[in-house]
Amino acid sequence: MVRICFIAANEYAPWGGSEELWFRSALRLAQQGFAVTVGVKAWKPEASQIAALEAANCQVVRRRSPTTLPQRLLSRLQRWQGHDPLLDDHRPDLAVISQGNNLDGWGWMEACQGRQIPYGVISQAAAENFWPPDDLAVKLAALYQAARKCFFVSQANLKLTLKQLAIDLPQAQVVANPFNVPFTTQLPWPQPKEPLQLACVARLDPVAKGQDLLFEVLRTQKWRDRPLQISLFGNGSNRQTLEQLQQLWQVDAIQFGGFVPDVVSIWKTHHALMLPSRYEGLPLSLVEAMLCGRPAIATDVAGIGELVEDNRTGFLAVAPTVACLDEALERAWQRRHDWYEMGQAAAVAVRRQIPADPVAVFVEELKSLL
Template sequence: MIILQCNSELMWFEKNSVDKAVACYTGARSVFCVSQGNLDLLRLQVGEPLPQGELVWNPYNVSSERIAPWPTENDLLRMACVARLDPAAKGQDLLLKVMARQEWRERPIEVNFFGEGPYDLALRRLASLLQIKNVRFRGHVNDINAIWNEHHILALPSRYEGLPLALVESMWCGRPAVVTDVAGNAELCVDGVTGFVASSASLSSFAEAMERAWAARTEWKRIGDAARARVETLVPEDPVGVFSDRLQACAAEHIGSVPLSKAAQDR
């Protein structure tokens, strides 16, 4: 059994490793991926159909029973970027460059970056270089619900992904999102319905999606409600339980008709 949490078009198997990778993935009884996009890409990367590939949901860190109350606005909207500080994957530099544009400097919006990572200082230096006044780095926060009690929308300009928990969690909390069309993002976030999807992880595409989000800012709560309704239909409330049941089914399929020993039967 293999679980693949992330994949990227930038990561391919070299000639000295591709045969081992193919043997590993084709020999696995099950290959679990966190998004259809990751599974489709993996099939291309190993040149195999991988019929044993299937999707799995990761556990998330917010309550599925509680919708976070809509934050007060007080003439200021708050956007959260919740991700490890790693611009090569999460694209925080794209969001900073959008916020450096004159129109965003003048708008009543605050962007807060939540997370830690090895590129913390580099991103802070970039924000300082761009002289952005409405951006804050808030570090790691254990209580994800607390983030969405204060913020109206998620921004996640990822360059590659699996299926980001930040998106799943923001939707459970009834918040819209601005994301890029990579891996599982657009499988969960529907452009113009539950959020805003940039066609690519480029500055021009993400800036355009941000503009569309701003133009619809009076509709953010309604869009967030639609996000909550969509995640309820797609994501199980107990991903761990669902996956545990699947593992037991895989084990049953494996042992098949092999008779149990008397000791196993007694247990």
């Protein structure tokens, strides 16, 4: 039986949109009869998706941080001996390393290379302001070039990685993430038409998602005087700080909606997506909003500009700054009566670029590497 191992390099949160591609691919391959092993960090509590993997007969290996003295000594001994329980005990025919960004899975790539285990790499994001130092860049370049395939979720992030590592990657490919709305979704336009209801669907993490930029824009008198509400959907490590900032600045246009698993329900009551990101991959929330017939007001970072056509299917801020975001939102406001038609154009455009079943496409790519 062919053995495939998915390694989630994520060390930051129990779950996120960056985990969906490897997770759903693992389930699909298990259903097709492959022996699937998954390596994840041990979280308490852990995401419900881990139980779903085990129910599908995937073997889950949890990385635990040693807490007791015997555990720390054993961990140190294993490192000295070069033993990795996931790779050495399961010896996959192919390892698939999923990175939250383009830099954080190099240790797993190195471990696979040292064991002569073929591997592929998924990079879910990249950032202009996170450049590796030269010694790490040299190491990363060699590890990326040794991969059977390097998958990126946007052309922009692929190009940025090539620039940051000063290499070519002929085996690189852009793939799409799975989404959480039906591909055939059609929704009526939300009523009433005012106040305008925008949704910012993103984890509460200003470093990446830029919610603070939005607060800066909305605290100005111009926006205080307009009938506009923006709901922040999602959770994250900065929720408390953002709530305090909203109260400190008295930004009444902002509401916190928490995490909502039923994404379609968001777009039944909201007119457009607001996405003030500083860096990205290709946001699931953007794909889902467009599939639901909603235009986007977003910063032109990473893959966003690959989906959104400025002034036709949405409004792009040329940079993640307060001034640029305000300019894009102002253009959107002046054309608010065109949003329905723009949303319909967005729905057509996204279906031309994103496959109906991204997991099926990705799984076939993985099988071609065996």
